[in-house]
Amino acid sequence: MTGPLAPAARAYAALFLEENLGLVRGALGADDVPTEFAESLSEAMRGSEASESSEPTLDLRAKRLVTELEGALLDRDGFTLTKERWPCGAPYAACLTHDVDNVSRSRGHLVEVRQRFSRSDFLLALLGLKSVYNNISYVAEQEDQRKLHSSFYLLSSSYDLRPLAPTLRKLRERGWEVGLHGDFGTHDSEPKMAEATEKLQTATGARPRGVREHFLRFDYHVSWGIMDRQGFVYDSSVGNRERIGFRLGLCNPFHPPGADWTPLRVLEIPLVLMDTTLWGYLKRDEEAGKRDIRDIRTRVSAADGLFTVLWHQEAARMRGGRLYAWLLDELLRDGCYVGSGDEIASWWKSRAGPMRRDGDVLRMENCPAGLTLRFKAKEERKLSVEGGKAETLANEAVIRVDPGSFRMEVG
Numbered sequence: 001m002t003g004p005l006a007p008a009a010r011a012y013a014a015l016f017l018e019e020n021l022g023l024v025r026g027a028l029g030a031d032d033v034p035t036e037f038a039e040s041l042s043e044a045m046r047g048s049e050a051s052e053s054s055e056p057t058l059d060l061r062a063k064r065l066v067t068e069l070e071g072a073l074l075d076r077d078g079f080t081l082t083k084e085r086w087p088c089g090a091p092y093a094a095c096l097t098h099d100v101d102n103v104s105r106s107r108g109h110l111v112e113v114r115q116r117f118s119r120s121d122f123l124l125a126l127l128g129l130k131s132v133y134n135n136i137s138y139v140a141e142q143e144d145q146r147k148l149h150s151s152f153y154l155l156s157s158s159y160d161l162r163p164l165a166p167t168l169r170k171l172r173e174r175g176w177e178v179g180l181h182g183d184f185g186t187h188d189s190e191p192k193m194a195e196a197t198e199k200l201q202t203a204t205g206a207r208p209r210g211v212r213e214h215f216l217r218f219d220y221h222v223s224w225g226i227m228d229r230q231g232f233v234y235d236s237s238v239g240n241r242e243r244i245g246f247r248l249g250l251c252n253p254f255h256p257p258g259a260d261w262t263p264l265r266v267l268e269i270p271l272v273l274m275d276t277t278l279w280g281y282l283k284r285d286e287e288a289g290k291r292d293i294r295d296i297r298t299r300v301s302a303a304d305g306l307f308t309v310l311w312h313q314e315a316a317r318m319r320g321g322r323l324y325a326w327l328l329d330e331l332l333r334d335g336c337y338v339g340s341g342d343e344i345a346s347w348w349k350s351r352a353g354p355m356r357r358d359g360d361v362l363r364m365e366n367c368p369a370g371l372t373l374r375f376k377a378k379e380e381r382k383l384s385v386e387g388g389k390a391e392t393l394a395n396e397a398v399i400r401v402d403p404g405s406f407r408m409e410v411g
Helices: 007-021 035-045 057-077 107-112 119-126 136-144 162-173 190-204 223-229 275-281 286-302 321-334 341-351
Strands: 079-083 093-100 151-154 177-182 210-213 306-310 337-339 356-358 361-367 372-377 383-386 388-393 396-401 404-410
Touching: 007 035, 007 057, 035 057, 057 079, 057 372, 093 136, 093 341, 107 119, 136 162, 136 321, 151 162, 151 210, 162 177, 162 190, 177 190, 177 341, 190 223, 210 341, 275 286, 286 306, 286 321, 306 341, 321 337, 337 341, 383 388, 383 396, 388 404
Parallel strands: 093 151, 093 306, 093 337, 151 177, 177 210
Antiparallel strands: 079 372, 356 361, 361 404, 372 396, 383 404, 388 396
16 A cells, blocks of 8 residues: 555445455444455455465455454454355355357358367358357256356347347346446446447347456446446456456455445456466366366365356357366355356345344344354353244354344344
8 A cells, every 4th residue: 555544445344344254234343454454455446456366365364354353243242143155055156157259250260260179060060050159058058957047248249139139038038147248448438338238238128237348358447337327236357367366366246446435336246267268378178177177166165255157158169168067067066056147146235235233133134045144152142033043052053044034132
């Protein structure tokens, strides 16, 4: 930092930690946040990208702060209540996304890159009997077989959206998300963003809730504000192209700050892994790519984080890209929560609903399905729970909350 930390930036850090760690509303004051963490967070929010991005450093610091903050809250209040980060206490989560950069290529290009495809796919594509670049339905089918959904982000000016509209509408009706892949210039021009959004809405019949900028273009001082004013629920542009890792040292969603450090409505879902980073920039073969994917998942899991994956749909039949089904099976074996960008954003915002405290009584309205709470006390306490079920053990409890209203009294 070049000067003392602004009080508003420190207050933002307190709100960030309350949401990230699932604390009761008002549990932290600005002065409760360690200065070093608040400074690092404020630098990241203003675009100072992590020099060492192989770990989600800020999320790991926040996790380590839990013990320190919990101890202070136990001393002050006698007990703590926190929300688990993911539905049903899942160890981590995964967000499935696909940028739709192209849906067709010339015959000459196909011949030039034929080594990327299986012999049968190449021959069928050459004869015009199969599309190897429009794989939207093919990818969705792989997900549907595993009862999963994902997000497809479409450009509004690089190809004709009309032939895709019937497929996209059917997918939306079945739970998939159709979002905007920001065109060139939308990241720093509100008129261009509004134009691209309108084109996609006209073609698909629904206003996009999620956005990711083409080539991950991003201006920390401008882009979030544009997205917020245009009514996007979330963005997922903050990620690396040339290397694997965490662009800001974060893997969990967060509400970025406005110019005055007030949290914006738009949610940032940080991108963790892009397929073309492995096969294009780093030139990995498939076995090395699998090792990288397992390694980065381990790093996300260590932070109880969100593994946001960008897997280009046009690459789904190519070498490397054809590993997508393998990746889905790996995630299911891990037992993590898996969702589309919109599903992740909806969960995060529902989870962030305020848990309010009045003495020894805690309440929360509009609780999402799967919300799980952790209770700890300095000594054994009696719990009275309405709208959920508590599994108690001495001075600790796991509380599985029913959808709707929740009330707990600590005796």
